[in-house]
Amino acid sequence: MFSDVHKKAGVTYPQGFQAAGVKAGIKKSGNLDVAVIYTEQEAAVAGTFTQNAVASAPVRASKKVVATGMAHAITANAGCANACTGEQGEKDAAAMQDITATALGCKADEVVVASTGVIGVNLPMDKMETGIKQAVKELSTEGSENAGKAIITTDTYSKSCATEITLGGKEVRFGAIAKGSGMIQPNMATMLCFITTDAAIDSKLLQKALSEIVEVSFNMISIDGDMSTNDMVIVLANGAAGNAKITEENEDYKLFKATLQNICQELSKKIAADGEGATKFLTISVTGARNFAEAKTIGMSVAKSPLVKTAFFGEDPNWGRVICAVGYAGVPMDPNKTVVKFGDITVYANGVGAAYDEAELRKVMEAHDIVIGIDMGEGDAKADIWSCDFSYEYVKINGEYHT
Amino acid sequence: MFSDVHKKAGVTYPQGFQAAGVKAGIKKSGNLDVAVIYTEQEAAVAGTFTQNAVASAPVRASKKVVATGMAHAITANAGCANACTGEQGEKDAAAMQDITATALGCKADEVVVASTGVIGVNLPMDKMETGIKQAVKELSTEGSENAGKAIITTDTYSKSCATEITLGGKEVRFGAIAKGSGMIQPNMATMLCFITTDAAIDSKLLQKALSEIVEVSFNMISIDGDMSTNDMVIVLANGAAGNAKITEENEDYKLFKATLQNICQELSKKIAADGEGATKFLTISVTGARNFAEAKTIGMSVAKSPLVKTAFFGEDPNWGRVICAVGYAGVPMDPNKTVVKFGDITVYANGVGAAYDEAELRKVMEAHDIVIGIDMGEGDAKADIWSCDFSYEYVKINGEYHT
Numbered sequence: 113m114f115s116d117v118h119k120k121a122g123v124t125y126p127q128g129f130q131a132a133g134v135k136a137g138i139k140k141s142g143n144l145d146v147a148v149i150y151t152e153q154e155a156a157v158a159g160t161f162t163q164n165a166v167a168s169a170p171v172r173a174s175k176k177v178v179a180t181g182m183a184h185a186i187t188a189n190a191g192c193a194n195a196c197t198g199e200q201g202e203k204d205a206a207a208m209q210d211i212t213a214t215a216l217g218c219k220a221d222e223v224v225v226a227s228t229g230v231i232g233v234n235l236p237m238d239k240m241e242t243g244i245k246q247a248v249k250e251l252s253t254e255g256s257e258n259a260g261k262a263i264i265t266t267d268t269y270s271k272s273c274a275t276e277i278t279l280g281g282k283e284v285r286f287g288a289i290a291k292g293s294g295m296i297q298p299n300m301a302t303m304l305c306f307i308t309t310d311a312a313i314d315s316k317l318l319q320k321a322l323s324e325i326v327e328v329s330f331n332m333i334s335i336d337g338d339m340s341t342n343d344m345v346i347v348l349a350n351g352a353a354g355n356a357k358i359t360e361e362n363e364d365y366k367l368f369k370a371t372l373q374n375i376c377q378e379l380s381k382k383i384a385a386d387g388e389g390a391t392k393f394l395t396i397s398v399t400g401a402r403n404f405a406e407a408k409t410i411g412m413s414v415a416k417s418p419l420v421k422t423a424f425f426g427e428d429p430n431w432g433r434v435i436c437a438v439g440y441a442g443v444p445m446d447p448n449k450t451v452v453k454f455g456d457i458t459v460y461a462n463g464v465g466a467a468y469d470e471a472e473l474r475k476v477m478e479a480h481d482i483v484i485g486i487d488m489g490e491g492d493a494k495a496d497i498w499s500c501d502f503s504y505e506y507v508k509i510n511g512e513y514h515t
Numbered sequence: 516m517f518s519d520v521h522k523k524a525g526v527t528y529p530q531g532f533q534a535a536g537v538k539a540g541i542k543k544s545g546n547l548d549v550a551v552i553y554t555e556q557e558a559a560v561a562g563t564f565t566q567n568a569v570a571s572a573p574v575r576a577s578k579k580v581v582a583t584g585m586a587h588a589i590t591a592n593a594g595c596a597n598a599c600t601g602e603q604g605e606k607d608a609a610a611m612q613d614i615t616a617t618a619l620g621c622k623a624d625e626v627v628v629a630s631t632g633v634i635g636v637n638l639p640m641d642k643m644e645t646g647i648k649q650a651v652k653e654l655s656t657e658g659s660e661n662a663g664k665a666i667i668t669t670d671t672y673s674k675s676c677a678t679e680i681t682l683g684g685k686e687v688r689f690g691a692i693a694k695g696s697g698m699i700q701p702n703m704a705t706m707l708c709f710i711t712t713d714a715a716i717d718s719k720l721l722q723k724a725l726s727e728i729v730e731v732s733f734n735m736i737s738i739d740g741d742m743s744t745n746d747m748v749i750v751l752a753n754g755a756a757g758n759a760k761i762t763e764e765n766e767d768y769k770l771f772k773a774t775l776q777n778i779c780q781e782l783s784k785k786i787a788a789d790g791e792g793a794t795k796f797l798t799i800s801v802t803g804a805r806n807f808a809e810a811k812t813i814g815m816s817v818a819k820s821p822l823v824k825t826a827f828f829g830e831d832p833n834w835g836r837v838i839c840a841v842g843y844a845g846v847p848m849d850p851n852k853t854v855v856k857f858g859d860i861t862v863y864a865n866g867v868g869a870a871y872d873e874a875e876l877r878k879v880m881e882a883h884d885i886v887i888g889i890d891m892g893e894g895d896a897k898a899d900i901w902s903c904d905f906s907y908e909y910v911k912i913n914g915e916y917h918t
Contacts, residue, residue, distance in 0.1 A: 166842030166850045196838060196850070198867040231835035232868040341839055418821065422910050432634035435599060436744055439569030447569045447599070464601040465635040504910050507825050 122256030122272040125287035126310035128153045128352035132250035133258030136243025138191035138229070138236060146243035147259035147289075149186040149306055150216060150251050155350035156315035157183035157224065158322040160330075162343035168195035169205040170225040171342060177209075177224050178346070181315030184218040186306050186346060187244055188226040188263050190291070195231040195341040204235045211241050215248040226304050226344050228265055228291065260289035263304050267292040271382045277371050279355040279364045284311045288375050292383040303330065305345040305379055311368055312351030313358040321369040322347050329376035332408070333384045334415040334499045347372070384498035385481075389505030392424050393481045396497040400487040404495055406443045410486065411497035413441035420484075421502030427477040431459040438486060449489030454482065525659030525675040528690035529713035531556045531755035535653035536661030539646025541594035541632070541639060549646035550662035552589040552709055553619060553654050558753040559718035560586035560627065561725040563733075565746035571598035572608040573628040574745060580612075580627050581749070584718035587621040589709050589749060590614075590647055591629040591666050593694070598634040598744040607638040614644050618651040629707050629747050631668055631694065663692035666707050670695040674785045680774050682758040682767045687714045691778050695786040706733065708748040708782055714771055715754030716761040724772040725750055732779035735811070736787045737818040737902045750775070787901035788884075792908030795827050796884045799900040803890040809846045810898035813889065816844035817900070823887075824905030830880040834862040841889060852892030857885065 124131050131149045139145040159178035161171050177183055187208050194201050205227075209220040216223075227235065250258075260270035274287040290305035326345060351357065358365050385393035396414045401407035414420055417437040423430035431452050438450060452460035455476035457468050476482060527534050534552045542548040562581035564574050580586050590611050597604050608630075612623040619626075630638065653661075663673035677690040693708035729748060754760065761768045788796035799817045804810035817823055820840040826833035834855050841853060855863035858879035860871050879885060 162843075164839065164842040165846075165848050166838055196835060196863065196867055198851075198865065231839070232863075341842060418905075418909070425910065432599060435569055436567065436634070439567040439744060440565075443568075445568050448601075460599070460635075462601065464599055502821075502910060504907055506821070507828065507905060507907050507910055 120257060121274050121287060122260055122289050123149050123287040123306060123308040124253045124256045125274040126285035126308045126350070126352065128310055128350045129287070129308045130251040130253055131255035131259040132247040132252065133255065133260070133262030134243050134246045134250060136189070137239045138189055138243070140191070144258055144262035145189055145191045146240065146247050147188045147262035148212065148244065148247040148251060149259060149308065149348070151184060151308070151348060151350040153350040153352055154182055154184060155348040156181060156313055156318050157346065157348055158315060158319035159224070159344060159346045160322060160326045162341060164341050166196065166341050168193055168227060168342045169197060169201035170194055170208070170227045171344060172202070173205040173209060174224045174226065174344060174346070177221055180221060182222065183224055183348060184222040185212055185216055186224040186226065186348070187212045188304060188306070189240065189243070190263050190265050191229040192227060192233055192235050193229045193231045193342050194227040194235050197232065197234050200234050204237055207237055208240060208244065211244045212248070215245050224346050226342070228263065228304055228342055231341060256287065256289060263289065264291045266388055268386055271379055271386070273375050273378050275371060275375065277367055279311065279353070279367065282353050282355040284353040284355055285309065286371060286375055288379060290379040290383060292386045303343045303383060305330065307347040307372070307375060309347065309349045310352035311349050311358065312353065312355050313349045313368060317358060317361070317365060318347060318349055321372060325369065325373045325376050329373065329380045332495065332497050333380050334412055334497060381498050384500055387500035389503040389508070390500035391503050392501040394424060394499045394501065395483045396486065396499060397483055397494070398486045398488065399494040400489050400491060401493040401495070402491040403493045407493045407495035408497070409443050410438055410441045410488065411495050413437045414484065414486065415497045415499035418502055424482060425501040425503045429454055429459060429473050429477050431465065434484060434486070435460055445488055445490070451487040451489065453485035523660060524677050524690060525663055525692050526552050526690040526709055526711040527656045527659045528677040529688040529711045529753070529755065531713055531753045532690070532711045533654040533656055534658035534662040535650040535655065536658065536663070536665030537646050537649045537653060539592070539642045541592055541642055541646070543594070547661055547665035548592055548594045549643065549650050550591045550665035551615065551647065551650040551654060552662060552711065552751070554587060554711070554751060554753040556753040556755055557585055557587060558751040559584060559716055559721050560749065560751055561718060561722035562627070562747065562749045563725060563729045565744060567744050569599065569744050571596055571630060571745045572600060572604035573597055573611070573630045574747060575605070576608040576612060577627045577629065577747060577749070580624055583624060585625065586627055586751060587625040588615055588619055589627040589629065589751070591707060591709070592643065592646070593666050593668050594632040595630060595636055595638050596632045596634045596745050597630040597638050600635065600637050603637050607640055610640055611643060611647065614647045615651070618648050627749050629745070631666065631707055631745050634744060659690065659692060666692065667694045669791055671789055674782055674789070676778050676781050678774060678778065680770055682714065682756070682770065685756050685758040687756040687758055688712065689774060689778055691782060693782040693786060695789045706746045706786060708733065710750040710775070710778060712750065712752045713755035714752050714761065715756065715758050716752050716771060720761060720764070720768060721750060721752055724775055728772065728776045728779050732776060732783045735898065735900050736783050737815055737900060784901050787903055790903035792906040792911070793903035794906050795904040797827060797902045797904065798886045799889065799902060800886055800897070801889045801891065802897040803892050803894060804896040804898070805894040806896045807898055810896045811900070812846050813841055813844045813891065814898050814900035816840045817887065817889065818902035821905055824902070827885060828904040828906045832857055832862060832876050832880050834868065837887060837889070838863055848891060848893070854890040854892065856888035
C-alpha cells in the first residue's frame with residue numbers, strides 16, 4: 113500500500129503542499145532542525161495532543177489553532193522542546209507563529225507550532241527566526257524528506273508514509289512524517305506526527321476521525337510508559353483534490369477514515385520498532401477479551417513490564433513474566449482460560465506451561481519481529497499493542513549524564 | 516530502634532518462636548532454600564497477599580489458613596515459586612502443609628506456606644519433604660538467620676529486623692525476616708515477609724492493623740512496577756509475652772500498630788534499596804497533595820518512570836523527567852504551583868527550572884540515598900514512595916537467557 117516512491121514525497125505527496133527542513137543551529141549536532149509545511153490553499157485542521165498536565169507552550173498554542181478548524185502551515189523544530197519554560201515559552205511559541213505567518217503572508221493563528229528536544233531550556237529565538245525564514249524560502253514539493261529529518265531527535269531514521277485513494281472519481285492523496293517516542297536525550301520523549309491530505313473534508317469530521325483513529329494507533333504504542341509534554345498529531349486537509357467535500361459520515365468518509373487509520377497505524381508501528389535502544393519489534397496481540405478497553409489494558413500491562421521487555425531483549429521465552437503481567441493488569445481473568453503464544457507456538461494454556469518444540473520457539477525468539485499472542489477466552493474483543501524490548505542501549509541512552 | 520543484636524535473632528527474638536533454614540537442593544546454587552518458623556503456643560495470624568489474578572498455589576492455600584485466624588507455623592522455600600502449576604501445584608502446596616504438620620504435631624490448616632523462585636515448574640516434592648523434616652529437626656531460637664537466608668533469591672542479602680515495646684508492664688517483642696521484590700531470576704518477583712511477635716492480640720484486630728500498615732509500607736515500594744504471583748506478608752502473634760490481650764483499639768493497640776508499622780516500613784526501605792541492580796535508594800517524597808491517594812499516585816508515577824530511574828542511575832539531575840512523570844500521573848495539577856527538590860536543592864519552581872549551585876547538586880546526585888521532593892502546592896496530604904534506580908545490571912539480571 114505504501115510505496116517507496118510515495119514515502120519520499122511524504123507530506124508533499126498531496127496536491128498543494130510544500131515543505132522544507134533547514135539547519136538553524138538548535139540541535140547541538142548541527143543537523144537539520146527546523147521544518148515548515150505549507151499549503152497556500154486553506155486547510156481544515158485537526159489535532160490530538162498529549163494528555164500530560166505539564167503541556168509545552170507549543171502544545172497550548174497549537175490547540176488554539178486546531179480549535180479554529182483551519183490552518184495554512186506547521187512550523188516545527190527539534191533540539192529544544194520549549195516545555196517548562198514559563199511566560200517566555202509562551203512568547204516564544206507565539207513568536208514562531210508570527211515569524212512564520214509574516215514570511216508566508218498568512219495569519220499567526222493559522223500556524224501550528226511544535227517543538228521537541230530538551231525541556232526547561234528557552235528556544236534560541238534568533239536562530240529560530242533565521243531558520244524559519246530560510247525554511248519558508250526553501251519550501252518546495254521536494255522538501256518532505258528534509259522536513260522529516262528536521263523533526264527527529266534520537267530516532268535512528270525519519271518516519272514517512274504516503275498513499276492515495278479514489279473518492280468520487282478524484283484521486284485523493286495522503287502523506288505523513290513522524291518522529292518517534294523514544295525519550296529524547298537528555299530530557300524528553302516527544303512523538304510528533306504531521307499528516308497532509310488534499311481531500312476536502314469538514315474540519316469537525318476530520319477531528320472526529322482523527323480522535324477515534326489515535327485511540328487505535330498512536331495510543332497503542334508503548335516504548336517505556338512515559339508520556340511526553342509535547343506529543344502531537346496534526347492533520348491538514350486542503351481540498352486540492354477536488355473531491356466532493358465530505359460533510360457527513362458517508363461511504364467517502366469511511367474510506368477516508370480507513371486510509372487515515374492505516375497511515376497512523378503504519379507510523380505507530382515504525383515508531384515502536386524504532387524505540388530507543390530497541391532490538392525487537394513486539395506486537396502484543398490480545399484476543400478473546402470482554403471488550404476493547406480490557407484488551408488494551410491487558411496488552412499495555414504486558415508491553416510496559418520491564419521484565420517482559422528485558423526477557424525479549426535476552427531472547428528468553430519467559431511466558432511466566434507475560435502471564436504475570438496479564439494477572440496484575442487489573443482486569444478480572446481466569447488463568448485457566450488464558451492462552452499465551454509466542455509467534456504460532458503455544459507456551460501457556462490450562463493454567464500451566466505448554467509443551468513446545470524448543471528449536472521452533474528459538475526461531476521465533478531470534479526474529480526481529482515477535483508477536484506475543486494472549487487469548488483471554490472471555491469474549492470477542494481484541495487489541496494490538498506495539499512495543500519494543502528493553503536493552504542495555506536504552507539505559508545507556510537515558511542514563512548518560514548530559515549537561 | 517532496630518539494634519543489630521536483635522536483628523540477628525529476627526523471627527526468634529519474640530518468646531516462644533523457633534526457626535530453621537536448611538539446604539534441600541531446590542535452589543540450583545545449593546544454598547539454603549527451605550525455612551520453617553514455629554510457635555508451639557497457638558498464634559493469631561494475619562496476612563496480606565498479592566492482588567495478581569494469577570496467584571500461586573501457596574498463596575491460595577495460605578489465604579485459607581489466615582481466614583481461620585490461627586496458625587502454628589510457616590513453611591517457605593526459595594528456588595521454585597509453585598505458580599502456574601495447575602492441579603499438581605495445589606496438591607504440592609497442600610503436601611507442604613501436611614508434611615510440616617505431621618513433623619510438628621499440629622494440623623495442616625495451621626501451617627502457612629510460601630514459595631518463591633521459578634514459575635511454571637513443579638516443586639520437587641521429594642527434596643521438599645526431606646528439607647521440611649530436616650528443618651523441623653533443626654528448629655531453634657538461633658535459627659532466624661538461616662531461615663532468612665533460605666527465602667532469598669536475587670536479593671544481595673537477607674533482610675531482618677527486631678524490636679520490643681512495653682505493654683502494661685510486659686515486654687512485647689517483634690521480629691521479622693523478608694526478601695526483596697527485585698524480580699527473581701529467571702521468572703518472578705516475589706516479596707515475602709514473615710513477622711513474629713509474642714504480643715497477645717485478637718486475630719481480627721491483627722489483620723486490621725496489618726492491612727492498614729501494608730498500604731503505607733510494602734505498597735509504597737516500586738522496583739520495576741511488576742507485581743508478582745507470590746507476594747505475601749504474614750504476622751504470627753503467639754501471646755507469650757503475657758500482656759493483656761489486645762481486643763479493642765485502645766492505647767496498647769495504637770502502640771502495637773505503630774511498632775508493626777515501623778518494622779514494615781524499615782523492611783520496605785531495605786527491599787527497595789536492594790532492588791535488582793540498584794545503585795541508588797530513592798525516596799520520592801510527595802507533599803502538598805489534596806489527599807493521600809493522589810500523593811501516592813504521583814509518587815508512584817515518578818518511581819515507575821524508566822526515564823527517571825535511568826537518569827538517577829546516570830546521576831543526571833534531570834528534573835524535566837520528574838515533572839513530566841508528575842504531569843502524566845493522571846492527577847489534576849498546576850505546573851506553576853509544583854516545586855521539585857533533589858535533596859534540599861530546589862530544581863524546579865514557578866513552572867520553570869530553578870537556579871541552583873551545580874556543585875551542591877552534584878553532591879546530592881552522587882550520594883547513594885537521594886530524596887526527590889515534590890510539593891504540589893494543593894493541600895496537606897503527603898506520601899513517601901521508596902524506589903531505586905535502573906541500571907545496566909537490571910537489564911543483565913533480567914535479560915540473560917536462562918533455561
